[in-house]
Amino acid sequence: MAKERTSLRGRIWASLRPVDPYRSVKAALGALVIVSVAITTFLIIVAVNAAIELRVIAVFAVIASLLITQFVAHGLVAPLDEMTQAARAMARGDYGRRVLFDRRDELGELGATFNRMAADLEAADRHRKELVANVSHELRTPIAALRAVLENVVDGVSRADPETMRTALRQTERLGGLVEHLLDLSRLDHGVVPLHTRRFEVWPYLANVLKEANMSKGQGHSRTDVHLALDVSPPELTAHADAERLHQVVANLIDNAVKHSPPHGRVTVSARPGAQPDGLELEVQDEGPGIPEPDRDRVFERFGRAAAADAGQDGGTGLGLAIARWAVDLHGGRIRVAESTRGCRMVVTLPGLGRLPD
Structure with a gap:
């Protein structure tokens, strides 16, 4: 009952806003007209009763109206002047400027929106x-x-000699991989990557991804001692997704897991049916140091790295996981760092057939 009374009071208060001069510019201008007319009327009545000339009363009425209008106009124009100055500062590259006036009317809402826009521009410029x-x-x-x-x-x-040329080749491949990542992110920003979904068998598909990962050992990275394992249950499992984009996801997760594995470690790629028909749940589990909980969202940001990478370990470019999240988002799925007793466990959940975005 108390909640209903509070809700009713809020609706009544909101309905009175158009006539509240503190919460509506329109009401403030209406109040200005009413006050001006009331003052003029009062002075005319005084003039009639005191036998004062109407032209004297007219002068006083005009002066009073001008003073009131000036007061109200200053209150309305001052916030606009402040926003104008802030906008000019932002045009010069100073995105730290904010408007500081505190109002409850439309100008107050405009100021709050302006501050949010300035904060977004500042964040975009910093990024x-x-x-x-x-x-x-x-x-x-x-x-x-x-x-x-x-x-x-x-x-x-x-x-x-061949060894020197292999060293040069590794650096060239690393450079080419970074450029390819940047191109992928550019396509992401411009929204020019459509999904081409199809149904496929998961076991041979993932086996081929792991085969390519084994062949790339010693080229993209120097880890040749890490064992890659595949676990698909049931073996005849099928999924419905964009095979090329999913390949990016799995390849990046495997590459990241191999880099952070201990000597002679093991990386396991698992696949299970999703909650929806033709849905898919993938896991990539390594035996490395894992990702601290405060860094679990940060690692999916562009150039985001966990604390271990920032401390000096090879964390790669920081783009692989950002691209993996992008590809999963294209499918309307989810990628996350799950709890694990050892190492890092990445979980990818893709929706089923008919639930993919257009």
Whole structure:
């Protein structure tokens, strides 16, 4: 009953807003007209009763109306002037400016919206600067290594033997992988990647992904001691998804798990039926140090890394998991870091047939 009374009171208060001069600019302007007319009427009545000339009364009425209008106009224009100054500062690149007036009317709502817009622009500008800095750093590392190898060959310090060429090839592949990741993120931002879904058998599909991962050992990364295992139950399991995008997801998760595995570790890829028909639940489990709970959302951000990577371990470019989340989001699914007694357990859940986004 108390809740109903509170709700009724809120509806009545909201219905009175158009006539509340503190909460509506329209009501404030209406009050200005009413007050001006009332003052003029009062002065005319006084003039008639006191035998004062009407022109004197008219002068006083005009002066009083101008004073009241000036007071109200200042209250309405001052917030707009403040927003104008803040907008000019933002045009010069100062996204830290905010409007500070406290009002309950439409101008107050406009100021709050302006502040939210300024905060979004500031975050976007900060993200852009971080992106440029991170991309520059990630590109500089393989380019510098490749240049050093080639300079040693040209100067005669090293011979152009197969081992030296393999070192140069690894840096080239690393550079090419980073560029491919950036292209994927560009397609993500522009929304130009449609889904081409089909039904396929999960076991041979994942077996082929693991085969490619085994073949890439020693090229994309130097880990050749990590064992890859596959567990699909039931073996005849089928799924409905975009095979190419799902390949990106699984390949990136495997690559990330291999990089963080201990010596002679094991990475297990598991597949189970999803909750919906033709749905799929994938897991990639490693035996590494795992991801601390505060970092579990951060690792899916662009160039996001866990604390271990920031501390000096090789965390890769920080783009693989962002691309994996993007591909899963395209399917309307979910990717997360699940609880695990050992290592890191990545879980991907894809919806069933008929529940994929258009």
